[in-house]
Amino acid sequence: xxxxxxxxxxxxxxxxxxxxxxxxxxxxxxxxxxxxxxxxxxxxxxxxxxxxxxxxxxxxxxxxxxxxxxxxxxxxxxxxxxxxxxxxxxxxxxxxxxxxx
Numbered sequence: 800x801x802x803x804x805x806x807x808x809x810x811x812x813x814x815x816x817x818x819x820x821x822x823x824x825x826x827x828x829x830x831x832x833x834x835x836x837x838x839x840x841x842x843x844x845x846x847x848x849x850x851x852x853x854x855x856x857x858x859x860x861x862x863x864x865x866x867x868x869x870x871x872x873x874x875x876x877x878x879x880x881x882x883x884x885x886x887x888x889x890x891x892x893x894x895x896x897x898x899x900x
Contacts, residue, residue, distance in 0.1 A: 800835065800892035801861055805851040805885055813880035814846055820880075821849070824873035828853070831867065833860020847882065854892075 809817045821839050828837045836854035855861040864870055 801855040801858055802890040802892060803851075803853045803855070803861065803887050804890070805853065805887045807849045807851070807877075807885045808882040809847045809849060809877075809880050810882045811847055817849070817877055817880045820873055820876045821851070824869050825851075827867070827869035828864065831860070831864060833857060833863055 807817075818839075818841075825837045825839050828834055833856045834853065835856055836852070838852040840850050840852065842848035842850075853861075853864075855864070
């Protein structure tokens with residue numbers, strides 16, 4: 800299991816549009832067989848800061864996700880909404896140690 804946290808800082812006037820586009824991407828992403836989980840979370844004390852928490856069953860699944868039409872549409876739509884470039888941090892799953900989720 801590969802878990803990726805994507806940290807995003809959105810321009811203040813773009814919050815609603817970013818949420819809409821990101822939730823649409825998430826709805827499509829969780830239908831991919833290689834994705835175990837896909838969460839969209841917003842920082843409580845700063846609504847311009849988001850984190851996408853993506854759990855992939857394999858490295859190949861992550862690569863396949865980046866080639867889907869819904870990901871490409873999301874990437875292109877939200878890029879001008881960002882206050883700074885997004886960045887991601889990759890993690891390896893420790894517990895649970897099986898792929899039951």
